[in-house]
Amino acid sequence: MKLSLKLLLTASAVALLMSGCAQKVRIKALDPAEVGEMATKKKVAISGFKNDNHGLSGKIESQIARHKLDKKRYFTVVSRKDLNKIMAEQKLQSSELMDEATATKVGKLIGAQAVINGEIASATATTDKYVEDREKCLKWTKEGCARYKHYRVTCKTIQAEVSANLNIVNVETGSIIYGDTINKEYSGDSCRKAILSKGQALNRLTDAIASEFVYKLTPHYIYFNVALLDKIELKTVTDKQEKIFETSLAYIKAGRMDKAESMLQGLLDELNGKSYVVAFVYGVVQEAQGKLDDAKKMYAMADDLTIEPVEEINLALSRIDRSIVKREEAKKQMNAK
Structure with missing residues (x-):
């Protein structure tokens, strides 16, 4: 019993450490x-x-x-x-x-x-x-x-x-x-x-x-940072598809959002639109490029595919709606005469 508890605590600590080290994307919003x-x-x-x-x-x-x-x-x-x-x-x-x-x-x-x-x-x-007293060895x-x-x-x-x-x-x-x-x-x-x-x-x-x-x-x-999900959740995913996903994350880290977007779009098609992880990351890439309406669609798709709540997706859904409203208000101010 004590051993099981120890293993559980160790696993929880590792999970917490891994989540804290998740790759993040810097988002620019108006x-x-x-x-x-x-x-x-x-x-x-x-x-x-x-x-x-x-x-x-x-x-x-x-x-x-x-x-x-x-x-x-x-x-x-x-x-x-x-x-x-x-x-x-x-x-x-x-x-x-x-x-x-x-x-x-x-x-x-x-x-x-x-x-x-x-x-x-x-x-x-x-x-x-x-006056402050000090000492030196x-x-x-x-x-x-x-x-x-x-x-x-x-x-x-x-x-x-x-x-x-x-x-x-x-x-x-x-x-x-x-x-x-x-x-x-x-x-x-x-x-x-x-x-x-x-x-x-x-x-x-x-x-x-x-x-x-x-x-x-x-x-x-x-500017703010958004954490990515870094592992496709589907059991049927192939090694080649996992490699494509990993490569897209590498392009995101390098700031190559255009390349990452193309790879993620193709991967999502291959997976018949069934991976909430790929849909979510695809949405983050679109948000990072200022394509807020497209990002909202991807976040909604990711949310529909989940069986239980995913914190990153919940945050994205609430954030993207605020970002769209603020962007439209800012554009009106910028275009006002």
């Missing part, structure tokens, strides 16, 4: 922008921000101007020179663009559809230090360390925080499209790893705020 209304407000102006001593508005402007999707620019940014010219003519300060009515007036004069304004609510960085013997050196080191610490209030004004209506407060923090300890200076820390935090904000405004690709 996600829509969180702020969907910006799809029809692609000509934007970014004002100078209030209390902005760390260049946050410039960083946001730069990231928005650089952002491309499928090699095409998503936004058109009104030049800061043109914005400043209008501001000077209207005898306005950048801080006055925090007012929706003023932002709308200026936005119309420069032909923008949306104006991004904001302020640095807080930006602090403080340093401190403490100066002489080792078979029994262990025979002589120690005791010494003290001074450790430096830094705590930094930046908080920014950001708004997007719809120039046409004068209403707020989106408002957000983004907080970022940094802490460092020189006795644990190299730390940033105060200026470097604040610069990194404003970079992070700009990246997070712009990420919400634009459709973008996300």
